[in-house]
Amino acid sequence: MSDLLLSLKGLTKAYPGVVANDNVSFDIAKGEVHALLGENGAGKSTLVKMIYGLVKPDSGEMRLNGEVFTPAEPRAARASGVAMVFQHFSLFNALNVAENIALGMENPPKQNALAARISEVSEAYGLPLDPFRTVGDLSAGERQRVEIIRCLLQDPKLLIMDEPTSVLTPQEVEILFETLRKLKAEGTSILYISHKLEEIKALCDHATILRLGKNVGTCTPAESTAAEMAEMMVGSSLQTPERSGREFGNVVLELTDLSVSAPGEFGTTLQDITMSVQAGQVLGIGGVAGNGQDELLGALSGELPSSPGTIKLDGRPIGDFGPNERRALGLLTAPEERLGHAAAPDMSLTENAMLTGAIREGLANKGFLNWGKAADFARKIIEEFDVRTPGPENAARSLSGGNLQKFVIGREVLQRPEVLVVNQPTWGVDASAAASIRQALLDLAAGGAAVIVISQDLDELMEISDHFAALNEGHLSEALPAADLTVEQIGLMMGGAHGMEVSHVG
Amino acid sequence: MFKLEKRPQPSKMWTLLTPPLAVLATMIFGGLLFGLLGNPPVEAIRTIFWDPLFGEFAFYYRPQLLVKGGPLILIAIGLSLGFRAGIWNIGAEGQYIMGAIFGAGAGLAFYPMEAFYIFPIMVIAGAIGGMLWAGIPAFLKVKFGTNEILVSLMLVYVAEQLLASMSLGLLKNPDGFGFPGSRNLQQYASAHNAELITGTGMHWGVVAAFIAVIFSYILLNRHMLGFSIRLTGEAPRAAKFSGVSPARLILFCLGTSGALAGLAGMFEVAGPAGQISIDFNTGYGFTAIIVAFLGRLHPVGILLAGLLMALTYIGGEIAQSNLGLPAAAIQLFQGMLLFFLLAVDLLTNFRIRLASSRRKGVA
Structure with missing residues (x-):
């Protein structure tokens, strides 16, 4: 041997x-x-x-x-x-x-x-x-x-x-x-x-x-x-998400020459991003990590404000709106980082349901919070998205990554968004939970919502997207129908082989 | 060997048990300390915790409990809002002084006129004084990103200089035979923050403290603003995602804590202290930080912690005069309380495990 x-x-x-x-x-x-x-x-x-x-x-x-x-x-x-x-x-x-x-x-x-x-x-x-x-x-x-x-x-x-x-x-x-x-x-x-x-x-x-x-x-x-x-x-065979052929509606969200400067020293500056999504459409946005994914989500969620006309929801300029004003209009988001960004680790699931649900679910009245209603909403998320937890009073950090991700996605999906933007929806999630999250996103689109999925998992994007675009150093490529794309084309959209013209293996 | 293991979520039981355990540990180790100093430990502890409440002269000390506890609670409630959100106002002492100067100044401006509206005007002026003083670090933090800990702390010393200047200049009593200090507000009926019920120590400042406890409880548990405060403290990025504006929160938390500290100073100068003098401030603003943490930044906890801290103040004074304990030993004793609280606090988020010694299989 x-x-x-x-x-x-x-x-x-x-x-x-x-x-x-x-x-x-x-x-x-x-x-x-x-x-x-x-x-x-x-x-x-x-x-x-x-x-x-x-x-x-x-x-x-x-x-x-x-x-x-x-x-x-x-x-x-x-x-x-x-x-x-x-x-x-x-x-x-x-x-x-x-x-x-x-x-x-x-x-x-x-x-x-x-x-x-x-x-x-x-x-x-x-x-x-x-x-x-x-x-x-x-x-x-x-x-x-x-x-x-x-x-x-x-x-x-x-x-x-x-x-x-x-x-x-x-x-x-x-x-x-x-x-x-x-x-x-x-x-x-x-x-x-x-x-x-x-x-x-x-x-x-x-x-x-x-x-x-x-x-x-x-x-x-x-x-x-x-x-x-x-x-x-x-350990078992997986169900692949089903997608039904569907008609796209009007353009719901439109970005025109959106530029946002990098929030941190090594962040990415978004440059002249132009895109649009229609009702019922799933737009997949690929790209290698660190090419502006977090910044794009921040610009859409309202955490990174921009000039009004660069983002339009149903024709209405909302670039300078804060997160809550955008939520009220139906633009919901789910960031990549679950603990600390999408959810507060030490707070209960009820409190985390309040975190984004207060406005659309009517969990607050003139600033006063209705905790009973928030707990009901949290319970509804737990039930409909099969979140494994003893109950809504448990802290977010006590959930496994996959379960918390189901909670975070479920929290937005159940608020009936007009546009939902998710970043890395299945990152670190086991295969069966990932499949159910993808199915939920497809169902949402089938129900007439526009869905933007930012992900680094190309297989995932190919599975659920109608159109595909790629982020490369803060620029967004043109969105093309996903079904017609080859791996080579996708690679070139993502920036090809970064930093090398030709490759020779000597 | 012992091993610390993080709990999946904070233990409710230990959150409640921590303060009493810390008090108990402080009594034991404080007793040891007093014993080593050559004093009878049990008697010293009894003097501090028992005599002010049930001793021979309790009729005199009991009202002091509210007189000393009132400002501590009022300030600590304000501080706790900011502390919950990770906004560290360390300069309540300065805001307390400014509240007293503004309040006394507003009152003395009317002297010797008597009118029912003078006292309410003083209350508002006191709150504004504290709020403006806390507004300086808030504005600088929002505008230039300065550190509010340093700015608010340094402004304490500026406020102390202002206090001295006021005592010797602008607010000096014209009939005071040249002694530093303002007119005594206790002798000016319209401006006097008198005892509401004789012999209880209850004055308007204590009432304000109780109202602050109730408001803060409702704010933190039932209102969006309180939720935003807690969320910002727990996870700042999540708070921003949820739609909280950090700048607005900084202005609110520092402004409110400044206003409450200013109120405490105003009620103190118009009541128990009576006048603006060079040594008017006695450290309530700093002790309130301990009170806020001892009370777990929870309104009801702060109420109890404020009374407890007042008790150690009064009991400590009795122990100094009766048993001859050095003042430093009493301060050490109070510091011990915070130390043990933080130490026992570990158990809220961690559990102690006996690490098994059966680890021979390790390669």
Whole structure:
């Protein structure tokens, strides 16, 4: 078994109230691309954190090259040849690429020598990157390249990648895959974490599937269908949302040359956004994270005011209206961040129902609050959206991410919006909850409301959108009928391969 | 070993239990402290907590409870509104002084005329004085993003200078033989905030404090504005999303807390204190911060905490004179109360678990 690189046996890790990993075993061979597949909360992250020395297993054994492997900290794991690219980057915006890479090294060489090595490695693996550019100016894809090159400089035996494509355009994904294939050809093993089945089919040799912390099976992705893998991942077959053919009505919401300056230093400035949605239409807005999604939602919710004429609801200029005035007119929104933005974590669900429902549901009379009515409204949301909680008196933070998301979406949907804008409606939500949220959005549109879905999940957008547009550095592309779009077109709308004209894998 | 574990939601039971537990712990450790200072611990604690209420001279001390508790409660209620929203007015002492200067000034402007409307005018002037003084940090915060903690605190010292200048200049008693200080309002019937029921210590300021408790309760629990205040404190982004205007909230919270502190100062100068003098302010504005937190920023809690704090003030004075306890020991004792409150408060959001020692399986 000399070609075995890493072998995991019976790894178990429990947190209070939840077993994150229960007796997980699998092997990774040298030069293999191994997929770790599972839904959100299946225990993928905990497992790789154990391999990377961030978390200690409660029991079980890891062997690297046949020897017992117990990394006490990431430094020890790196010394043994394990490198990891995280989903969330740990980079300093104000420093340049070389400085950022030097910060993560034990004995960084001189800046110029390091820059030369960075250029060398980036050339060799087809990851163009200028070592002297400031990280704050880089796109998400380029930032990921910084992280990857940082790992490659250590000459790793095992490269762990946690959901690497969630921040990439389709073109950038293709470039990344070329790099990974090259690494594999050189004998580097890759542990690839994802829930995107098509990617895994295209890239991985073997897949281990986790569900609720348990290893529920392995497969060879090239020989399995996506549906089979999905079923193993979820445990049951999923219903795909139904959409009925429907007629679009009048234009309800119209944006004309909307520009909003960035609220923070590294925020995105919205530039000349022009779009319109009709009643009954679902407009999907894609784009890589950090290209103005939060700002667009803020501009529509009324948190970021603009000049009156740039936003029109039923022909009425509302750009300078606050959130409550917009709600009164039927423009409702649901932000991406559930805890702290869409809902107050320590407040009860009743209070959180009051948070946006006061006006349209008549929960307040001349400023005096009707808590009985608010509790009824909260109960109605819980019931109709299948929110798993003992009752409306429970704090929002006591709910799981998926349940809270159902509550947040339900709260807006049940207020009969004329226009509903949601940002990342199914982020971090398990597959069945995601399906029911998408269905609710489609039903809302079928009922004659205009729905705008901002999301980074292209599969989701393709599933529910009638028209598709993409945000790219604060600009919004023209909206095109979603059914006619190819993946290449979508990728180009999202900005193509950020920061590179052509890609050559040397 | 012990381990702290975050509760899924705050414990209702511990929210209620925390203050009595903190008081108990303060009694125990305060007793120890007094013992180490060479005083009989039980007697010292009894002197502080029992004698003012049921001791031999209780008839004298009991009214003091309301006299001292009234301004503490009135100020703390105002502060609690801002504290709930994460707006930190630390300068209530200065607003208290300004309320007294405005109130006394308005009253003395009519001297020696007697009329029923003089006292109401003084009340309004006192509230305006405090509100204007708190309006400075509010305006600067809204306009330029300055830190209201620093600005409101620094304005306390400005107010103290103004107080001294008033005592020596503009408001100085012309018949006072050159002594600093204004005319005594207790000797000016129309401006005197007299005891309403003899021997109870109840004056208009205490009435105002009770009204403030009721209004604040209704505001926080039944009104949109109170909901916005709580929401802003819990989750500022969610509050903005919900439609709360941060600037308006800052102006309201600082303005209201300033007005209430100003009222407290006005009632004090027209009643128990009697005159504007250099050493008119005795730290009510700062002690009210402790009262607000001891009362869990809850109106009813603040009512009880204000009375308790007044009790330690009076009892502390008795202990100083009867047992010879140093004043610093009493202050330490009051500080202990806040310390234990914050310590026990941990249990509201966390539970203590005995971490099992059966962790041999760890690799």
